[in-house]
Amino acid sequence: MADDKSCTEETLYSGLSPSIVSHGSKLGLQARSMRQTDVVKSYLKRHLPANRLMANEDNISRRQVHLSRTVKKKKFDLTSQKKKKLTNRERKGMKVFKIPKENQSYSQQLPLHQAWKQYMEEVIPSSSVSSPGAVQAACQKVVKAELQGGMLTVQRSKCPSYVGVCGIVMQETRHTFTFITSSDKVKCVPKENSIFALELHGHIFTIHGSHFKVKAGERSSKKFKSKPTTDL
Amino acid sequence: MGKSAKQKGLGNKEAYQRINYLYQAAHLCLQQSPSNPEMCRFYINTMRSVAEKHVIRMHPEIKRSICKKCCMLLLPGITSISRNKKKGERYTVVSCLECGSVKRFPWGKNYQLWVEKPAAWQPS
Numbered sequence: 156m157a158d159d160k161s162c163t164e165e166t167l168y169s170g171l172s173p174s175i176v177s178h179g180s181k182l183g184l185q186a187r188s189m190r191q192t193d194v195v196k197s198y199l200k201r202h203l204p205a206n207r208l209m210a211n212e213d214n215i216s217r218r219q220v221h222l223s224r225t226v227k228k229k230k231f232d233l234t235s236q237k238k239k240k241l242t243n244r245e246r247k248g249m250k251v252f253k254i255p256k257e258n259q260s261y262s263q264q265l266p267l268h269q270a271w272k273q274y275m276e277e278v279i280p281s282s283s284v285s286s287p288g289a290v291q292a293a294c295q296k297v298v299k300a301e302l303q304g305g306m307l308t309v310q311r312s313k314c315p316s317y318v319g320v321c322g323i324v325m326q327e328t329r330h331t332f333t334f335i336t337s338s339d340k341v342k343c344v345p346k347e348n349s350i351f352a353l354e355l356h357g358h359i360f361t362i363h364g365s366h367f368k369v370k371a372g373e374r375s376s377k378k379f380k381s382k383p384t385t386d387l
Numbered sequence: 388m389g390k391s392a393k394q395k396g397l398g399n400k401e402a403y404q405r406i407n408y409l410y411q412a413a414h415l416c417l418q419q420s421p422s423n424p425e426m427c428r429f430y431i432n433t434m435r436s437v438a439e440k441h442v443i444r445m446h447p448e449i450k451r452s453i454c455k456k457c458c459m460l461l462l463p464g465i466t467s468i469s470r471n472k473k474k475g476e477r478y479t480v481v482s483c484l485e486c487g488s489v490k491r492f493p494w495g496k497n498y499q500l501w502v503e504k505p506a507a508w509q510p511s
């Protein structure tokens with residue numbers, strides 16, 4: 156059992172050598188604050204069969220699990236190894252991008268929102284939106300910028316229950332926005348027949364959802380034509 | 388010739404910023420909630436489609452840290468396993484823990500990436 160002692164967590168995950176650490180601090184690098192146990196637990200939870208995990212959920216740390224032997228979900232079959240990429244339809248079937256509605260928290264998304272603010276500051280500096288002409292140019296940029304991570308509010312909508320929904324955008328698809336509200340609820344709002352408001356540097360940009368129905372990735376290369384505003 | 392290249396570079400600036408943000412957002416998401424990788428995947432997928440639409444070549448450092456099959460970020464020890472192997476030529480095998488797909492990177496003496504070639508940095 157001497158081996159066990161020499162193989163404690165400290166020796167396994169020992170830090171970097173001092174020269175690297177000092178060099179990193181000069182550059183202003185920060186360590187990724189990711190707890191090992193969290194990652195392992197969540198990984199096992201997703202990949203182990205349910206009854207095996209239920210038996211002793213508390214002491215996962217003591218179990219020896221060969222990662223390469225874990226039972227793989229049938230959906231990701233290894234026989235299809237030859238074909239490397241998935242088609243969009245296969246992705247949809249596997250629910251690769253489907254966000255579960257449970258166990259989401261608003262506080263976890265706040266760092267993302269901070270990062271988004273920095274990004275928007277880079278794209279549209281707050282000093283550049285002082286004159287009305289500059290705001291017009293900013294509008295063109297907002298249309299092509301990334302909205303995932305931003306704070307949006309549903310200003311008007313054909314369906315009255317959507318009005319007033321405010322939250323951080325988690326996902327943008329061709330026809331919907333998925334929000335997480337401050338009360339930890341995940342809401343999916345269709346773009347059709349809704350008007351969204353985006354606050355930036357003291358200006359409020361209005362987005363007409365009906366004219367905005369493009370995939371998130373393809374939006375930046377699409378040319379938007381000015382259309383007459385629609386009545387709801 | 389030089390002028391047009393410059394203008395083209397400026398035009399694509401927003402796309403580069405967007406790719407940069409999406410890559411960082413994917414890292415943040417994985418760090419914040421390791422239990423649901425769906426958001427991380429979605430950001431990577433969006434990033435890829437932006438790059439495809441604007442015909443931007445992603446840096447190999449970024450490209451090699453993405454799973455081709457399930458769009459997951461490959462962080463060694465967290466979402467992937469990387470092992471060095473030798474069969475004639477030496478190479479690194481990175482396998483995705485989520486879907487099990489495998490990437491192989493040779494590192495022979497004569498192996499050169501396009502970014503390492505001086506021609507990649509010359510304005511055309």
Ligand SMILES: [Zn+2]
Nearest residue numbers: 454457483486
């Ligand atoms: Zn994968």
